[in-house]
Amino acid sequence: MARTKISDVAREAGVSLGTVSNAINHPERVRPDTLALVNEAIDRLGYLPNQTARLLAGGVNAVIGLVLPRLNHGCSLQIANGARNEAIRAGYDLIIMNTDDDQEVERRYLQFCVGMQLAGVLVQPSTYQVPRPLRSLPVPVVFLSAPDVPDGALSVSADYAAQGRLIAEHVLSRGATHIAVVGETSRPPLAQRLEGVRAVAAEHPEAHFEVINRGNRYGSSDGARLGAKLARRDPLTRPDAIIGLADAIAVGAVAGAQAAGCAVPDGIMVAGCDGNPLAWGGSVSLTTCSPAGYEIGRKGVQMLVAQINAEREAEAAEAAGVPSAAAAEAMRREWYPSALDYPGMAPAAQNAAAEAEIKNRHEFVRPFLLERASTMGADAAQKGAIGSIGAIPSIPELDVGSYL
Amino acid sequence: MARTKISDVAREAGVSLGTVSNAINHPERVRPDTLALVNEAIDRLGYLPNQTARLLAGGVNAVIGLVLPRLNHGCSLQIANGARNEAIRAGYDLIIMNTDDDQEVERRYLQFCVGMQLAGVLVQPSTYQVPRPLRSLPVPVVFLSAPDVPDGALSVSADYAAQGRLIAEHVLSRGATHIAVVGETSRPPLAQRLEGVRAVAAEHPEAHFEVINRGNRYGSSDGARLGAKLARRDPLTRPDAIIGLADAIAVGAVAGAQAAGCAVPDGIMVAGCDGNPLAWGGSVSLTTCSPAGYEIGRKGVQMLVAQINAEREAEAAEAAGVPSAAAAEAMRREWYPSALDYPGMAPAAQNAAAEAEIKNRHEFVRPFLLERASTMGADAAQKGAIGSIGAIPSIPELDVGSYL
DNA sequence: CTGAAAGCGCTAACAT
DNA sequence: ATGTTAGCGCTTTCAG
Numbered sequence: 001m002a003r004t005k006i007s008d009v010a011r012e013a014g015v016s017l018g019t020v021s022n023a024i025n026h027p028e029r030v031r032p033d034t035l036a037l038v039n040e041a042i043d044r045l046g047y048l049p050n051q052t053a054r055l056l057a058g059g060v061n062a063v064i065g066l067v068l069p070r071l072n073h074g075c076s077l078q079i080a081n082g083a084r085n086e087a088i089r090a091g092y093d094l095i096i097m098n099t100d101d102d103q104e105v106e107r108r109y110l111q112f113c114v115g116m117q118l119a120g121v122l123v124q125p126s127t128y129q130v131p132r133p134l135r136s137l138p139v140p141v142v143f144l145s146a147p148d149v150p151d152g153a154l155s156v157s158a159d160y161a162a163q164g165r166l167i168a169e170h171v172l173s174r175g176a177t178h179i180a181v182v183g184e185t186s187r188p189p190l191a192q193r194l195e196g197v198r199a200v201a202a203e204h205p206e207a208h209f210e211v212i213n214r215g216n217r218y219g220s221s222d223g224a225r226l227g228a229k230l231a232r233r234d235p236l237t238r239p240d241a242i243i244g245l246a247d248a249i250a251v252g253a254v255a256g257a258q259a260a261g262c263a264v265p266d267g268i269m270v271a272g273c274d275g276n277p278l279a280w281g282g283s284v285s286l287t288t289c290s291p292a293g294y295e296i297g298r299k300g301v302q303m304l305v306a307q308i309n310a311e312r313e314a315e316a317a318e319a320a321g322v323p324s325a326a327a328a329e330a331m332r333r334e335w336y337p338s339a340l341d342y343p344g345m346a347p348a349a350q351n352a353a354a355e356a357e358i359k360n361r362h363e364f365v366r367p368f369l370l371e372r373a374s375t376m377g378a379d380a381a382q383k384g385a386i387g388s389i390g391a392i393p394s395i396p397e398l399d400v401g402s403y404l
Numbered sequence: 405m406a407r408t409k410i411s412d413v414a415r416e417a418g419v420s421l422g423t424v425s426n427a428i429n430h431p432e433r434v435r436p437d438t439l440a441l442v443n444e445a446i447d448r449l450g451y452l453p454n455q456t457a458r459l460l461a462g463g464v465n466a467v468i469g470l471v472l473p474r475l476n477h478g479c480s481l482q483i484a485n486g487a488r489n490e491a492i493r494a495g496y497d498l499i500i501m502n503t504d505d506d507q508e509v510e511r512r513y514l515q516f517c518v519g520m521q522l523a524g525v526l527v528q529p530s531t532y533q534v535p536r537p538l539r540s541l542p543v544p545v546v547f548l549s550a551p552d553v554p555d556g557a558l559s560v561s562a563d564y565a566a567q568g569r570l571i572a573e574h575v576l577s578r579g580a581t582h583i584a585v586v587g588e589t590s591r592p593p594l595a596q597r598l599e600g601v602r603a604v605a606a607e608h609p610e611a612h613f614e615v616i617n618r619g620n621r622y623g624s625s626d627g628a629r630l631g632a633k634l635a636r637r638d639p640l641t642r643p644d645a646i647i648g649l650a651d652a653i654a655v656g657a658v659a660g661a662q663a664a665g666c667a668v669p670d671g672i673m674v675a676g677c678d679g680n681p682l683a684w685g686g687s688v689s690l691t692t693c694s695p696a697g698y699e700i701g702r703k704g705v706q707m708l709v710a711q712i713n714a715e716r717e718a719e720a721a722e723a724a725g726v727p728s729a730a731a732a733e734a735m736r737r738e739w740y741p742s743a744l745d746y747p748g749m750a751p752a753a754q755n756a757a758a759e760a761e762i763k764n765r766h767e768f769v770r771p772f773l774l775e776r777a778s779t780m781g782a783d784a785a786q787k788g789a790i791g792s793i794g795a796i797p798s799i800p801e802l803d804v805g806s807y808l
Numbered sequence: 809c810t811g812a813a814a815g816c817g818c819t820a821a822c823a824t
Numbered sequence: 825a826t827g828t829t830a831g832c833g834c835t836t837t838c839a840g
Contacts, residue, residue, distance in 0.1 A: 003542050005817060016827045021819060031825060048542065051519025052456040053817035056832045063516065071484055071500075080475055084502050093512055096475075096500040098488050108497055112467065115455025116520065138407050138452065255687070283659070283687040409833060420811045425835060435809065457833035460816045 004045045013041035024049065055117050063093045064304060065113040066297075067106060069126035071098045075276070076124075078293025079144060079300070083122060086301035092119060094301075101126045114139050120304040122297070140307040142300045147188050149362065154307060156299045158292035159364040160189045164196025166289055166367050167243055167271050168209075172200070174375050176241035176269060178208045182226050182253060183215050183245025183273075190245040193273045197243060210239060215249045220279070223252020224259070227270070231262035240268060241375075247272030247279035247288050254284050254374060269375040275367070287375040289367035299363050408449045417445035428453065459521050467497045468708060469517040470701075471510060473530035475502045479680070480528075482697025483548060483704070487526060490705035496523060498705075505530045518543050524708040526701070544711040546704045551592050553766065558711060560703045562696035563768040564593045567677050568600025570693060570771050571647055572613075575673055576604070578779050580645035582612045586630050586657060587619050587649025587677075594649040597677045601647060614643060619653045624683065627656020628663070631674070635666035644672060645779070651676030651683035651692050658688050658778060673779040679771070691779040693771035703767050 010017045015034060022029045023038040030038070041047075055061055064087050068076050080096050087094040095118075099106040106126055113121045120140035136150070143155035171179055179201075185191040194211065201209040215222040223244055230239055230253075242257070244250025250272035254264050262268050264284050272279065272288035279286070414421045419438060427434045427442040434442070445451075459465055468491050472480050484500050491498040499522075503510040510530055517525045524544035540554070547559035575583055589595040598615065605613040619626040627648055634643055634657075646661070648654025654676035658668050666672050668688050676683065676692035683690070 003817095007817085017817095018819085018828070019826055022826085025819075029825075034825080046540070046542075048515055048518050050460070050521070050817050051516065052459040052521055053832090054519075054819070055456040056454070056460050056834085057817075057819040058832065059819070071488075072481055077476055077481070080502065084475075084504065088504075088506075088509065093509070093516060094502070095516075096502065098484065098498070098500065100488065100492075102492075105492065105497070111452055112455065112497060112499075114452050115458075117454070117456060136450070138450075411833085421834090422811055422813095422836085423809085426810085429835075433809075438809080454833050457816090458835070460818085461833075461835040462816065463835070 003050070004047045005050070006047070008045055009038065009041045009047050012045055013038045061117045061119055062091060063095060063116075063118050064301060065095055065097065065109070065118045065121040067097045067099060067109050067113070067121060067123045069099050069101050069106075069124055071096075073276075075145075075274075075291070075293040075296075078291050079124070079297035082294035082297025082299075083301050084297070086298045090301065090305045092301075092305070099126055103127075110137060120308050122300045122304060140304055140311060142304045142307070144296055144300050152361070154303050154361045154363075156296050156303060156363040156365065158189070158296060159366050160192035161196035161199070162364070163273050163275075163289045163292075163367045164193035164198075164243075164245075165200050166196075166369055167193075167273050167287075168197040168200035170287065170369055170371065171241040171243060171269055171271055171375060172204060172207060174241070174269060174377075176207065176239075178210070178239040179241045179243060180210045180212055180230050180239040181243045181245065182212045182223065183249050185213055185245065189274070193245045215244070215246075215252075220248045220252030220255070223249035224256035225252075227253030227256025228260040229256075231257040231260035231268060238268070242268060242270045244270065244272050246274050247276040247286060250286055250288070250374075251279045254286065258283065265373065265375050265377070271375050275370065284374045285372040287372045288370050290370055292365045292367060295365040299365065303361075303363065407454070408451050409454070410451070412449055413442065413445045413451050416449055417442045465521045465523055466495060467499060467520075467522050468705060469499055469501060469513070469522045469525040471501045471503060471513050471517070471525060471527045473503050473505050473510075473528055475500075477680075479549075479678075479695070479697040479700075482695050483528070483701035486698035486701025486703075487705050488701070490702045494705065494709045496705075496709070503530055507531075514541065524712050526704045526708060544708055544715060546708045546711070548700055548704050556765070558707050558765045558767075560700050560707060560767040560769065562593070562700060563770050564596035565600035565603070566768070567679075567693045567696075567771045568597035568602075568647075568649075569604050570600075570773055571597075571675050571677050571691075572601040572604035574691070574773055574775070575645040575647065575675055575779060576608060576611060578645070578669075578673060578781075580611065580643075580673060582643040583614065583645045583647060584634050584643040585613060585615045585647045585649065586627065587617070587653050589617055589649065593678070597649045619648070619650075619656075624652045624656030624659070627653035628660035629656075631657030631660025632664040633660075635661040635664035635672060642672070646672060646674045648674065648676050650678050651680040651690060654690055654692070654778075655683045658690065662687070669777065669779050669781070675779050679774065688778045689776040691776045692774050694774055696769045696771060699769040703769065707765075707767065 006020050007017055010020045013020065015038060019030060019034065020038055020041075023035050027035055051061075064083070066080060066083050068079065070076055071080075080094075084094045084096075097109040097112075099109060103126060110121065110123070114137055118139065120142070121137065122142050122144055123146075124144040125146050141153065143149045143153055145157045146155055147157070149155045168179070179197075181194060181197050183190045183194070185194050197209065201207065212226060215226060226249075227242060230242060233239075242250070242253045244253055250270050254270045257264055257268050257270065264270050270284075270286070272286050275289045275291035277291060410424050411421055414424045417424065419442060423434060423438065424442055424445075427439050428446075431439055455463075455465070468487070470484060470487050472483065474480055475484075484498075488498045488500075501513040501516075503513060507530060514525065514527070518541055522543065524546070525541065526546050526548055527550075528548040529550050545557065547553050547557055549561045550559055551561070553559045572583070583601075585598060585601050587594045587598070589598050601613065605611065616630060619630060630653075631646060634646060637643075646654070646657045648657055654674050658674045661668055661672050661674065668674050674688075674690070676690050679693045679695035681695060
């Protein structure tokens with residue numbers, strides 16, 4: 001399996017080595033008939049350029065690396081898809097690496113990215129703290145969903161507190177007066193959602209908020225248990241709304257409440273918080289926030305590309321003898337929030353999502369509301385139901401392709 | 405951002421360039437104190453070797469590429485996870501590429517893999533036919549879920565027909581006599597599942613099989629429509645079991661039947677066929693096949709690694725002047741089906757899954773049954789229900805982490 | 809055990 | 825427009 005190289009092509013085409021290189025990289029510099037000759041030889045020999053050699057000789061690798069701690073969370077998939085689409089749009093390819101929460105593997109992957117001279121890297125650190133060696137990599141980096149980020153680094157995460165606020169305000173607007181907030185808050189995202197809910201609670205002393213700090217992050221059975229328990233209370237102490245600090249918990253709560261003989265949303269409203277499509281399969285479609293992952297991936301790539309360009313500019317400037325003070329400025333100029341193309345979302349919602357808050361160099365993806373049957377009145381629910389079969393309750397469409 | 409190179413380390417450590425290289429690649433060839441000196445310098449300078457240069461100089465890239473047409477199908481995720489775990493186990497890293505069904509992007513990714521001198525590539529072609537240029541790549545390749553594979557190429561796919569057989573036999577064993585098979589069979593996997601069902605039908609003339617060739621592959625609403633329609637038939641013509649040729653269809657059918665006032669499984673049994681965890685969120689947990697993806701990824705990597713080793717051996721032999729006829733044999737010897745470590749599966753089931761059929765060089769992943777509430781009698785269903793809350797119907801546990 | 813030197817395949821100056 | 829040549833950073837002989 002001795003691979004054919006550029007000199008083979010040159011010989012086959014009867015031209016020199018440099019001409020072949022030009023034909024590949026600068027076709028305009030070569031006469032059309034020579035070009036045809038070369039391309040023919042390339043096809044005939046099935047020549048594929050050795051990327052490592054090109055890179056070593058000074059090429060740039062138009063590839064972005066995405067290092068994720070896991071693949072099997074709804075959010076990871078969204079991030080990967082958002083990043084991929086934006087990367088392709090910007091002329092880059094994206095390669096995805098799954099560390100499976102293994103720090104050693106993470107280290108290897110990052111070394112691979114740097115070693116392969118990738119154009120840039122998006123990293124979602126496996127722990128909630130960015131490990132030391134990751135803090136200065138000789139390659140543009142953007143951190144995703146990492147609350148603790150090195151000084152001056154770029155990052156983009158979901159605005160968890162805003163999710164909590166959004167959902168709390170929504171159930172209040174739907175008439176809730178006694179709201180049970182369910183979820184175990186040892187993990188920052190849930191804790192921040194709870195903070196958002198609490199902020200709303202502080203603004204609404206007339207409503208009663210009850211926090212039940214329990215329920216596994218990824219399981220729905222705790223939610224079911226708690227939902228049933230809450231639904232079985234006597235009417236005086238029973239909440240009229242449940243907020244699950246994660247959608248999986250909320251879905252469980254729906255099932256639990258129903259099993260306890262309490263209709264959703266008529267007997268009790270239920271809402272999630274994190275827009276996790278993997279948890280949307282319940283018998284009543286769930287009101288929740290927009291999934292943040294797609295936007296995180298999309299924005300991450302935008303920031304990364306901006307950084308890559310800025311760096312290129314800075315280097316070019318430096319080469320031209322210009323002081324590199326302007327370099328930082330170039331980056332700031334480069335970065336602009338462009339129009340969204342979130343699939344299947346209303347334009348208004350898109351704009352809402354696009355209004356990103358910029359603090360230092362950390363972007364936050366703002367949520368918008370996905371109002372569905374679990375908090376809708378009977379009238380509104382009608383619209384959410386599947387059309388022609390009257391008797392069927394709203395069944396969430398499992399078109400996995402477009403949701404994730 | 406001029407990266408530190410090996411000569412910098414050499415200067416810093418006060419040794420020669422070659423010694424640093426040895427310290428990195430053959431630590432045993434260098435005196436311990438010199439080694440320490442070098443490592444210190446490496447740390448101090450934050451040196452990261454340039455992978456492209458190493459590769460160009462003859463190194464091998466212990467990285468396997470996985471090229472997938474999409475990320476957001478349950479199966480893709482399983483493949484990615486199975487492949488990753490097996491790859492890490494075998495000492496390789498895995499990078500994942502999502503072509504999103506774009507042939508041009510697929511071409512670029514494959515060129516990237518070859519150009520980067522990856523150790524091998526797993527490809528799930530985006531169409532059901534392997535494109536021409538893919539048919540001979542100068543790198544070990546294993547095709548995944550590709551019915552049409554070039555001569556002599558390695559491949560691994562799910563045994564779709566066996567899935568159909570398995571489910572058909574199961575519902576028969578549960579007492580079904582009139583079975584409706586629902587699903588649109590223009591795509592090979594569904595068509596082959598149907599064939600499996602038909603094979604069983606042929607062996608059981610006493611049972612009535614009715615094929616309804618409709619229902620979108622990834623949507624559940626068609627399933628719901630059809631499920632309701634079937635459930636509303638009068639008792640004489642109403643089927644007592646529905647087989648969805650995809651789980652999404654089956655989940656829809658469950659909801660549709662229930663909405664039409666027909667209990668599942670007491671009024672009508674329902675089963676899926678493809679073990680798609682993304683469709684497991686319905687109100688009754690679904691009987692279906694084991695998800696094939698994890699095993700496909702796992703076996704794919706095993707075959708790939710075997711091929712890589714065989715090739716290495718063959719090259720070594722060739723270098724030693726031995727005729728390369730033995731090379732093919734080496735490969736055959738290398739490849740052995742090892743013990744499974746499918747997470748959360750019973751040992752017996754593991755063995756069943758491990759019994760892979762080997763035809764030429766195509767492996768098929770055999771399914772095993774996941775019997776759940778949608779086909780269980782009242783007695784059996786009890787066991788499947790969530791323990792402590794008696795009244796709650798069996799709610800599928802949304803522990804996404806372990807299913808996908 | 810160490811150091812010097814020859815490429816790996818390619819790109820980008822340069823020379824023609 | 826085409827051919828020639830000097831590296832890119834590293835590994836690996838091969839002498840010391």
